[in-house]
Amino acid sequence: xxxxxSFLADPRQWFIDLxxxxxxxxxxxxVMVCGIDADFCExxxxxxxxxxxxxxVEHVSFHLSTGYGTRxxxxxxxxxxEIREAKLLVFHELDRLRAWLDSIPEDPFFVEWSxxxxxxxxxxxxxxxxxxxxxxxxxxxxxxxxxxxYASGPMMSGWATxxxxxxxxxxxxxFFDFSVYAVGDKAAKDFVSGPSxxxxxxxxxxxxxxxxxxxxxxxxxxxxxxxxxxxxxxxAVSDLLSLSCWGGYSARAHLTGDSPFxxxxxxxxxxxxxxxLYDDLARFGLPRVQDQGYLRSDRFDLVKDGxxxxxxxxxxxxxxxxxxxxxxxxxxxxxxxxxxxGEMQECDTLERLDTGLYVSNLWYLNxxxxxxxxxxxxxxxxxMWVENGRMVGPIEPxxxxxxxxxxxxxxxxxxxxxxxxxxxxxxxxxxxxxxxxCPKALVQDLQIVS
Numbered sequence: 001x002x003x004x005x006s007f008l009a010d011p012r013q014w015f016i017d018l019x020x021x022x023x024x025x026x027x028x029x030x031v032m033v034c035g036i037d038a039d040f041c042e043x044x045x046x047x048x049x050x051x052x053x054x055x056x057v058e059h060v061s062f063h064l065s066t067g068y069g070t071r072x073x074x075x076x077x078x079x080x081x082e083i084r085e086a087k088l089l090v091f092h093e094l095d096r097l098r099a100w101l102d103s104i105p106e107d108p109f110f111v112e113w114s115x116x117x118x119x120x121x122x123x124x125x126x127x128x129x130x131x132x133x134x135x136x137x138x139x140x141x142x143x144x145x146x147x148x149x150y151a152s153g154p155m156m157s158g159w160a161t162x163x164x165x166x167x168x169x170x171x172x173x174x175f176f177d178f179s180v181y182a183v184g185d186k187a188a189k190d191f192v193s194g195p196s197x198x199x200x201x202x203x204x205x206x207x208x209x210x211x212x213x214x215x216x217x218x219x220x221x222x223x224x225x226x227x228x229x230x231x232x233x234x235x236a237v238s239d240l241l242s243l244s245c246w247g248g249y250s251a252r253a254h255l256t257g258d259s260p261f262x263x264x265x266x267x268x269x270x271x272x273x274x275x276x277l278y279d280d281l282a283r284f285g286l287p288r289v290q291d292q293g294y295l296r297s298d299r300f301d302l303v304k305d306g307x308x309x310x311x312x313x314x315x316x317x318x319x320x321x322x323x324x325x326x327x328x329x330x331x332x333x334x335x336x337x338x339x340x341x342g343e344m345q346e347c348d349t350l351e352r353l354d355t356g357l358y359v360s361n362l363w364y365l366n367x368x369x370x371x372x373x374x375x376x377x378x379x380x381x382x383x384m385w386v387e388n389g390r391m392v393g394p395i396e397p398x399x400x401x402x403x404x405x406x407x408x409x410x411x412x413x414x415x416x417x418x419x420x421x422x423x424x425x426x427x428x429x430x431x432x433x434x435x436x437x438c439p440k441a442l443v444q445d446l447q448i449v450s
Contacts, residue, residue, distance in 0.1 A: 148178025341416025
C-alpha cells in the first residue's frame with residue numbers, strides 16, 4: 001500500500017517513506033540530506049471583475065545531497081506525486097551524483113550538521129475554494145473594474161538527514177493581489193493575504209479603493225521638484241523594507257563591505273527610535289529549521305528603537321570569517337519581516353500629512369548609493385496630491401532620490417497604528433514563502449527629482 005502512496009493523500013508520510021527509501025541506500029560514512037518544498041494551490045485570475053482563468057497546481061520540489069566529510073554534491077528536481085515514480089527518479093539522481101562525487105573538491109567552509117533534532121509544526125486551516133472566493137468577490141466588487149490574481153492552498157517543507165534529523169512544517173496561505181481601474185492607466189492597487197481568505201478584509205480594501213477611484217478620475221496634478229512631506233502606504237513601506245534586506249542584515253555582506261547598513265551596524269548611523277524591526281517566522285508559517293539542520297528562534301530582533309542589535313550569521317559565514325553563528329539560513333535575510341506599529345491612526349493620516357504626497361505604490365525601487373543606503377524610486381498607480389488633509393487629484397509618475405538612513409531615520413515623523421501583511425507573490429518554480437508586515441509611514445523632506 002505504501003508503494004502507491006500519493007503525496008496528496010498524506011504529504012508527511014509520503015516524505016517519510018521517500019527519505020527512508022533513499023537513506024537505506026547510504027554507504028558507510030556517507031551522509032545524505034533530503035528536503036522538499038511543496039504546494040498545492042488554487043489560482044484564479046480576474047479581469048473586468050470576471051473570472052477568466054482558474055487552475056490548480058500540485059508541485060513538489062526535492063533537494064538531494066550526499067557526500068563524505070567536507071566533499072558534498074547536490075541537485076534539485078521536481079518530483080511526481082506518486083511515490084513509486086518519485087523513488088525511481090531520486091534513485092537515478094543519487095547514482096548520477098555519486099558518479100561525479102570524486103571529482104568534487106573538498107569544501108573548506110563546510111560546517112558539520114547540528115546535533116540530531118526533530119520537529120513538526122502545522123498551522124493548517126480549511127482551504128477556501130475558488131468558487132467561494134469568487135462568490136464573495138462578486139458580492140463585494142462586481143460593479144467595479146477589478147483585475148487581479150488569487151492564490152490559495154497548503155504549503156509544506158520537509159528536511160531530513162541519514163544521521164537522524166527530521167523536520168516538517170505545514171501551513172496554509174493565500175493572497176489576492178488586485179487593482180481597481182478608474183480611467184485610462186489610472187488604478188488603485190491593493191492587496192490582501194493571510195492564513196485563509198478573509199472577505200471582510202477584502203471588503204475594507206475595496207471600500208478604500210472606491211474613494212480613491214473617484215479621485216483618480218480628476219485631472220492629474222503636476223508636482224514640483226524639491227522636498228515634500230509624504231505618506232508612504234503600507235505597501236510602499238514594504239518595498240522599502242524589502243530593499244533593505246539586500247545585504248542590510250547579512251553578516252557576510254557586512255564583512256565583505258557590501259551592506260547598505262554597514263554604518264548602522266558600526267553605530268555610526270541610527271534609525272528613528274520609532275523603528276523596531278524583527279523576523280517573525282511563526283507569523284508567516286515559515287519553517288524554523290535552516291538548510292544545515294540548525295533551529296532558528298521564532299522571533300529574531302534586528303533593529304530595536306533605531307539601533308541595529310543583530311545580524312544574520314550562517315554557520316558557513318561563521319567558519320569562513322572565524323566568528324560565531326546564530327543558526328541563520330545561508331541567505332542571511334528575513335523571512336517574515338515585521339516593522340512595529342506607531343501611533344498614527346488611520347483616520348488621521350491625511351490630516352497629519354496636511355499638504356504633500358500620498359505614495360500608494362512604488363513602480364521601481366533600487367539602490368543608487370549602496371554605502372549611503374541611497375535609494376531611487378518611482379511612484380505608480382494611485383499616488384495622490386493632498387492639500388489641507390484632503391486628496392485633490394492624482395499625480396503623474398515621479399522619481400525621488402533619498403536614503404534609507406533618512407527615510408527610516410530623521411525624516412520619519414510617524415508610523416501608522418495598523419499593520420498590513422504582504423505575502424510574497426512569486427510563483428517562479430514554486431510559491432514563495434514569507435512576506436512583510438508593516439504600517440504606513442509619514443515622512444518629511446522627501447527629495448523629488450523629476
